[in-house]
Amino acid sequence: MFLTSYQMNLLYLLSDESKARRLNEEALVENQIHGSLKTAGQHQPSSHAHILTVDVEDYFQVEAFAGSVSRATWDQWPCRVVANTKRVLDLFDKHEAKGTFFFLGWVAERFPELVREVQSRGHELACHSYWHRTIYSLTPDEFRKDTRQAKQVIEDAAGTQVIGYRAPSWSITKNCLWALDILAEEGFVYDSSIYPIHHDLYGVPGAQRFPYTHACSDGLKLREFPPATLRFMGTNFPVAGGGYLRIFPSAYTRLAFRIFEKHYGQRVVVYLHPWELDPEQPRIVGPLKSRFRHYTNLRGMSANVGAVLQRHKFARFCDVLADAALGREQRATDLEYPHADESCERTARLAAQTPAQQAKGNS
DSSP: OOOOHHHHHHHHHHTSHHHHHHHHHHHHHHHHHHTSOOSGGGGSOOOSOEEEEEEEOOGGGSGGGTTTSOGGGGGGSOOOHHHHHHHHHHHHHHTTOOOEEEEOHHHHHHOHHHHHHHHHTTOEEEEOOSSOOOGGGSOHHHHHHHHHHHHHHHHHHHTSOOOEEOOGGGOOOGGGTHHHHHHHHTTOOEEOOOOOSOOSSOOOTTSOSSOEEEEOGGGOEEEEOOOOEEEETTEEEEOSBHHHHHHSOHHHHHHHHHHIIIIIOOOOEEEEOGGGGOTTSOOOOOOHHHHHHHHTTHHHHHHHHHHHHHHOOEEOHHHHHHHHHHTOOOOGGGOOOOOHHHHHHHHHHHHHSOHHHHHHHHO
16 A cells, blocks of 8 residues: 555644644535535534444455465465454454454355354354455456355355445446446345545545445345545545554544544444454565555554444444334444344345335334
8 A cells, every 4th residue: 555645744644633633624624615514414423333344354365465376375375364353353342342244255165163153243244255356357247156156155154144245355446336236136235345535456436435325227226335534635535444544543543533423424434354463474475565555564453443442332234224224223322232143134124125015114
C-alpha cells in the first residue's frame, strides 16, 4: 500500500490530535458543500452497533503474493489459519464482541472444525470465495462455480445457511458487476465487496459509501455494505480495516468512528484477517510493495483491534439485516446476540418473503 504525497500529508495531520480535530472540521465543511450529508438525521450521533468482520484466509493465500505462491502449492505451506483465527476469537470474547467471518472455501473444507468453532462462539458464517481469485479475472461461469463450491463446503461444515459474500481483495469492480446478479441468483442476501476508493488492485470510486440495495436480474435484490471511508477534498479515504487499521495512525481511526457516529449516523464496517495478528508467520519473497502492505505493523495489530473493540459496540451483518427487516432497529446498548444460527436463519427467511408476507408476520 504505497501512499501518494497527498495521502502522506493527510496522515501527518492525523498524527496529532489537534490537527485531527481541525481536519474533522474541514471534512465536515467539505461534506456539507458536496451534499454528502443531506438530512438532519444524518447529523445525529449513531445509536447502533458497528459491524465487525473477519476474512478467514491464510498468510500465503493473499493477493499480494499471488505472483509468488501458486495455488497448486498451497498444501505445501505450513497452515497457521486455525491458530490465528482462534486468536481472533479469543480477542473478540475478551471484549464480548460478535462478528461475521467470511470463510475461504479452501480453508472451510480442510478445517471444518474451525468453521464449527466460529459458529459455536456466536459468530455469523459467510463466504469469501473458494480459491481467493480476483472476480475480474474470472468468467461468469467460473465465478458461479467457485461461489457454489465455497458456499456448499461452509454450509456442510456448519449445517447452516450462508447468506453473505465478500469478494477476495474487494475485486467486484465496474468491469464485473455481473457478479452481483449471480450472487443474488445463488441465494445470497447481502454483499460486502465494493470499495468506493481508488486503488491499484480494486475499487469503484464512484460507488455509494453507505449501505444500499442492488436491483439484480429477474427482480432479485442484494444488499450492499461498503467498507468504511472518509471523504476529504473530493477524495474517499479507506479507514478501519486491514492494512488501513494496522498501518495508519490510531488518531485516524478514532476520527473515523467519531465522524460516522456523530455526523454520518452510519455504522463503520471494520474488517481484518487472522494472519494480521501473527507477527511470527513465515516471510514470503515478493515485490517490495507487497511486503510493505502485508508485513508492516503485524506486532501492533492486536492492540489496534483491541482498542477499537474497547471503545465501540459491534454486531454481525445478519443482526443488522434482521433488525431492518423487522422494522425495529435496536440501540447498541440493548443489542442482544442470539445463537448465530437463529439470527441468520431468521434473516434468510425474511429475505425470501414478499413485502406482504413480511407485513403479515409483523402484525
